Amino acid sequence: MINDANRSPRIVLYEPTGSTAEAVLKPNKAIRGGIPICFPQFANFGSLEQHGFARNKLWSLDNDPSPLPPANSQSTVDLILRSTEEDLKTWPHRFELRIRISVSASKLTLIPRVRNIDNKSFSFMFALRNYFSVSDVSEVRVEGLETLDYFDNLMQRERYTEQADAITFDGEIDRVYLSTPTKIAIIDHEKKRTFVLRKEGMPDAAVWNPWDKKAKALPDLGDEDYKTMLCVDSAAIETALILKPCEEWKGRQELSTVSSSYCSGQLDPRKVLLAV
Ligand SMILES: O=P(O)(O)OC[C@H]1O[C@H](O)[C@H](O)[C@@H](O)[C@@H]1O
Numbered sequence: 001m002i003n004d005a006n007r008s009p010r011i012v013l014y015e016p017t018g019s020t021a022e023a024v025l026k027p028n029k030a031i032r033g034g035i036p037i038c039f040p041q042f043a044n045f046g047s048l049e050q051h052g053f054a055r056n057k058l059w060s061l062d063n064d065p066s067p068l069p070p071a072n073s074q075s076t077v078d079l080i081l082r083s084t085e086e087d088l089k090t091w092p093h094r095f096e097l098r099i100r101i102s103v104s105a106s107k108l109t110l111i112p113r114v115r116n117i118d119n120k121s122f123s124f125m126f127a128l129r130n131y132f133s134v135s136d137v138s139e140v141r142v143e144g145l146e147t148l149d150y151f152d153n154l155m156q157r158e159r160y161t162e163q164a165d166a167i168t169f170d171g172e173i174d175r176v177y178l179s180t181p182t183k184i185a186i187i188d189h190e191k192k193r194t195f196v197l198r199k200e201g202m203p204d205a206a207v208w209n210p211w212d213k214k215a216k217a218l219p220d221l222g223d224e225d226y227k228t229m230l231c232v233d234s235a236a237i238e239t240a241l242i243l244k245p246c247e248e249w250k251g252r253q254e255l256s257t258v259s260s261s262y263c264s265g266q267l268d269p270r271k272v273l274l275a276v
Pocket residue numbers: 043044050051153174175206207208
C-alpha cells in the first residue's frame with residue numbers, strides 16, 4: 001500500500017509477469033469504473049441508498065482472512081468492511097464484509113464474503129458491478145444470457161424472457177438476468193477480445209449501459225463515455241441471501257480475456273480454459 005501525491009491511500013497489486021491492478025481509497029464516493037461492490041442492496045430494490053452503502057465506504061486491510069489461508073504474495077490483497085454505528089441506524093445488522101482480490105497474468109479473481117456477527121439472522125443482496133472497457137458498445141455481444149428471464153428496470157422491473165440469440169446494444173439497458181449460467185462472455189469484435197466472466201454463489205447478472213441521454217445526466221460520466229463501457233455484474237438479487245448468526249456466505253468471480261480466436265458459439269468452459 002502506498003500514499004499518492006494527494007495522500008490518498010492506494011493499493012497496488014503486482015504479479016511477476018507484469019500485470020497490475022490498482023485501487024484508490026477515497027471515502028464517501030464510489031468510482032464510476034472498476035468493480036464497485038453493491039451491498040446490502042442492489043440499485044433501489046430496497047429503502048437504502050442506491051446500491052447500498054458498501055461502495056461508498058473506506059475499507060481496511062484485513063489481517064485475519066480466515067478461514068481463507070493468509071495472502072502471502074504481492075499479487076493478493078484482503079480487504080474488510082465492518083458495520084459502523086452509523087450503518088446500524090439505517091441497516092441494523094452487524095456484519096463483516098471481506099473481499100480477497102488476486103491478480104495473475106491471465107485473470108483477476110475476487111472472493112467476496114459476508115459474515116453475520118449479529119445475534120439474529122439477516123438477508124442481503126450483493127453485486128460486483130464490473131465496468132468493462134469496450135471499443136464500441138454497439139459492436140459488443142454478450143453470450144450466456146439468451147433464453148433467460150430478466151427484470152427490466154426500465155419497465156418498472158417487469159419480468160420478460162430474453163428472445164435474442166445474444167445480447168447486443170443499441171440503446172439504454174438496465175436489466176437483471178435471473179439464474180444465469182456460471183460463465184458469461186462479453187465479446188468485443190472490434191478489439192478482437194472476449195472477456196470471460198466466471199462466477200459462483202451469485203446466480204444473477206445485471207447488465208447496464210446508460211446510453212446517450214442518461215450519460216449526459218451523470219456528472220461523473222463523460223457524454224460519450226457510454227460508448228466504451230458496459231456493466232455486466234455478478235449478482236445475487238432475485239433471491240436475497242440469508243445468514244444466521246455466525247454464518248458466512250462466500251462468492252467467487254474470475255475475469256479473464258481471450259483473443260478473437262474465441263468466437264460466438266464457443267462458450268465451452270474447457271475451450272475457454274485451454275485458450276487462456
Ligand atoms: O449511477 P449508479 O448509482 O452507479 O447506478 C447506475 C445504474 O445502476 C443500476 O443498474 C440501476 O438500476 C440504475 O437505475 C442506475 O442508473
